[in-house]
Amino acid sequence: MGIEEMIPSLAGDGLITTQVNKVIGWARKNSLWPYPFGTACCAIEFMATASSRYDLARFGAEVVRFSPRQSDLMIVAGRVTMKMMPVLLQIYSQMAEPKWVISMGACASTGGVFNTYPQIQGVDQFIPVDVYVPGCPPRPESLIDGVLKIQQIIDGQAERGEFTRPTVEAN
Amino acid sequence: MTDPAKPAPKLPPTHDSHGKAARVLEENNVDHELLRRKLGELAKDIRTEFKQTVIYTTRETIARALEIVCRDPELNFNMLCDITAVDNLRRDDYDPSRRFTVIHIVYSIPNNKRIRFETLLGEDDPRIPTAAKVYKGAAWAEREVYDMFGVTFDGHPDLRRVLMPDYYEHHPLRKDYPLTGRGERDNFARAEELA
Numbered sequence: 001m002g003i004e005e006m007i008p009s010l011a012g013d014g015l016i017t018t019q020v021n022k023v024i025g026w027a028r029k030n031s032l033w034p035y036p037f038g039t040a041c042c043a044i045e046f047m048a049t050a051s052s053r054y055d056l057a058r059f060g061a062e063v064v065r066f067s068p069r070q071s072d073l074m075i076v077a078g079r080v081t082m083k084m085m086p087v088l089l090q091i092y093s094q095m096a097e098p099k100w101v102i103s104m105g106a107c108a109s110t111g112g113v114f115n116t117y118p119q120i121q122g123v124d125q126f127i128p129v130d131v132y133v134p135g136c137p138p139r140p141e142s143l144i145d146g147v148l149k150i151q152q153i154i155d156g157q158a159e160r161g162e163f164t165r166p167t168v169e170a171n
Numbered sequence: 172m173t174d175p176a177k178p179a180p181k182l183p184p185t186h187d188s189h190g191k192a193a194r195v196l197e198e199n200n201v202d203h204e205l206l207r208r209k210l211g212e213l214a215k216d217i218r219t220e221f222k223q224t225v226i227y228t229t230r231e232t233i234a235r236a237l238e239i240v241c242r243d244p245e246l247n248f249n250m251l252c253d254i255t256a257v258d259n260l261r262r263d264d265y266d267p268s269r270r271f272t273v274i275h276i277v278y279s280i281p282n283n284k285r286i287r288f289e290t291l292l293g294e295d296d297p298r299i300p301t302a303a304k305v306y307k308g309a310a311w312a313e314r315e316v317y318d319m320f321g322v323t324f325d326g327h328p329d330l331r332r333v334l335m336p337d338y339y340e341h342h343p344l345r346k347d348y349p350l351t352g353r354g355e356r357d358n359f360a361r362a363e364e365l366a
Contacts (some may be wrong), residue, residue: 082356083336092362117343117352118335127362 025155028072028098030060032150035071035095037088040078042105042137049140061147068094073150074101075143076108076129080120092127100153102146103129106136109165124165131163196222199285201246206286209243210236225287233275233290234300240277240286241305248286251306252276254313256320260346270294271322275302292322301327319344 034056036046050056050064065071068091080088092101103123106112109132111121123129130153133146152158201224203217213236216227228236240248257272259265268291275288290299301324302309313324314333321342324330332339339355341348 082359085359089359089362089365093365115351117348117350118356120356125357125361126359 021156029151029154031063032059032061032073032100032147032154033063033065033071034061034073034075035065035068035091036075036077037091038075038077039080039084040105040107042077042108045137045140046075046077046104046143049143054140054144056144056147059144059147059151068092069096071095072099073147074099074127075104076101076123076127077104077137079107079112079114080123081118082120083118085120085123085126088123089126098154100130100150101127102131102133102143102150103165104133104135104143104146105138106134109134112136122165128160129165130160132165198283200224201284201286205245209246210239213239223287224285225289228288228290230290230292230299233273233288234302234305236288237275237277237302238305246279246284247281248277248279248284250278250280251302251308251312252278252285254302254309254316256316256322256344258320258344258346267294271297271320273299273316273322277306297322298325299323300325303328318342321345 034050036043038044038046048054050062056062061073068074072095074092074095076088092099103109107114107119108123109129111119113136115121120126124132131146131149133142135142138146149158149163153160153162200219200222203219203224206214206217206224206226210226213228213232214226218225218227226236240246253274253276255274257274259269259272271292271294273290273292275290276285277288278285292299297320299322301313303313303324304326310328311333313327314329314331316322317324317327317330318332318334319342331337335343341353341355343352
C-alpha cells in the first residue's frame, strides 16, 4: 500500500540502490532547522514566511530554533552593527556542522542604505554565506526561493559558492 | 493625484497645527523677571529664541542653576527632558573656545513650563559638572553625550559608553569623525579563523 507500490524495487525483497550522499542529502534538505538571526524588518518578513500563509513547512524548514546548537541553517535577517558582529560570529561558531547561511536582504548582504560607521557592509566579509536573498525586505517568495537554493546545495545539485553576492554599482 | 481643476478643500480652523504649535510654545515660556529673581547672577543671559526660553550658562553656573530650578517650589522644574550636545566645528564663526554646546532641557509638569540651558565648552577641555545629583535620569543621557561627543561629566556616578562598544576609541558624532568611520566596521576576524 501507499508509497511501496510506487517504487517497483520495493515490491520485491525491499531493496533499493542509491548513494549514501543522496540519501543523507535528501534527509537533510527536507528537515532544515533555521536559526533566525533577526535584527530588523527582514525578521518580520521571515515570520510571515514561516507562518501559515506562505508556510515554510511545505519545504520542511518550519522548525525554527532559537538555539544555534539545534539548527543547521542560519538566516541573517537585518542590519548587523559592529557591536553585534562578535555575537554573530560566536553564534555561527556554536552551530554544529554541517551548516548553511542565508544572507537575507540588502543590509545583511551589502550594508544596504546604511553606509555608516557602525554598520557591517555585508556579513560575508566575516562568515561564509551560501545564498543571498535580495530585497528590502525580500518578499516571502524570495526567501522561499533562497531556501530552495540551499536545498539544491545540500543534495548536490549546486556547489557551495555557486550563488554569488549581488554586485552594487558604485557611483 | 489631486485634480488641478478642483481647489484644495479648506481645512477647518482646528487643523491649523502651526498656529496651535506656536501657542503651545508660548504657553511654555517662563517669565524672565521670575528667573532673574530666582537665579540672580547665575542667569545673566536669558533670551527668548524661536518662542522658547533659553538660559545661557557656563561650566561654573550650570549645576547650581539646575539645582535651583529643580528644587525651588515656585519654579518646580521637576522633569529633565533631555541632555544633548552640538558640535560647532563646521560653523562659519567657529572658535575653538566654543567647540561644544551642551543642552539641558527641563520641564515643569505642574506649571507646563519649559527652559533650555545652553553651555559652551572649549575644544581642549570639554568638561561640565554632572546633573545626575539633581535629576537622576541625567545619568544615562550624560553617558550618551560622553559616548557620542566625548564631553566629560565631572562627578558622574558611572561614566561609560552607552551605545558604542567599550573598546571603541572615537566619539562618532564629532564633526571631524568621518561618516563611514575609520575602518572599525571592517576590523573583525573571519569565522574560519576563530574556529
